[in-house]
Amino acid sequence: xxxxxxxxxxxxxxxxxxxxxENRDRFFELERGEIxxxxxxxxxxxxxxxxxxxxxxxxxxHRRGYVCTNDAGVIVxxxxxxxxxxxxxxxxxxxSAQDMDRGYAAVPxxxxxxxxxxxxxxxxxxxxxxxxxxxxxxxxxxxxxEVREVCVYRRGRDPYIVKKDKELTGEDVLPGFRCxxxxxxxxxxxxxxxxxxxxxxxxx
Numbered sequence: 794x795x796x797x798x799x800x801x802x803x804x805x806x807x808x809x810x811x812x813x814x815e816n817r818d819r820f821f822e823l824e825r826g827e828i829x830x831x832x833x834x835x836x837x838x839x840x841x842x843x844x845x846x847x848x849x850x851x852x853x854x855h856r857r858g859y860v861c862t863n864d865a866g867v868i869v870x871x872x873x874x875x876x877x878x879x880x881x882x883x884x885x886x887x888x889s890a891q892d893m894d895r896g897y898a899a900v901p902x903x904x905x906x907x908x909x910x911x912x913x914x915x916x917x918x919x920x921x922x923x924x925x926x927x928x929x930x931x932x933x934x935x936x937x938x939e940v941r942e943v944c945v946y947r948r949g950r951d952p953y954i955v956k957k958d959k960e961l962t963g964e965d966v967l968p969g970f971r972c973x974x975x976x977x978x979x980x981x982x983x984x985x986x987x988x989x990x991x992x993x994x995x996x997x
């Protein structure tokens with residue numbers, strides 16, 4: 794991870810910066826006015842993200858809401874400005890594709906999902922999740938593809954782990970959502986064993 798020298802940048806200035814021709818195919822976040830360049834994800838990371846996006850997309854067909862992928866920016870702090878790019882996010886607003894934001898989202902999603910990279914730092918991820926929850930995100934999943942488990946975060950509650958052989962639910966945030974954690978890592982056509990009982994969040 795490298796940090797650019799520019800400081801005190803606003804959300805709009807950051808948006809203009811990342812869309813310059815020379816920054817095409819590069820990955821950035823804005824952290825309290827500073828540009829932070831992120832390494833491009835590897836193939837397995839992209840595979841896991843695509844699986845999660847597909848599973849959430851199927852859920853959304855019969856529910857209100859939609860999925861955003863590709864690190865779509867979410868504004869989590871202002872003055873100084875911070876823009877985070879979760880791997881996936883789930884919104885339930887009533888925007889149509891025609892009137893959907895063309896900039897970064899000021900209204901937080903219901904759910905964010907981040908898949909850890911081999912060179913990712915857990916401390917940095919914890920900061921990002923805390924910022925998203927403070928902004929109003931209801932539920933955050935941090936997926937560890939190496940041990941194949943999910944850490945679930947909610948505001949005001951202790952995080953808890955859902956193992957690969959357990960069932961992950963959307964709790965009261967995504968009613969009716971449930972899937973095996975192992976589905977996040979499954980190739981098309983693979984068959985899983987019947988899931989064990991879902992892990993329950995600790996009481997508040």
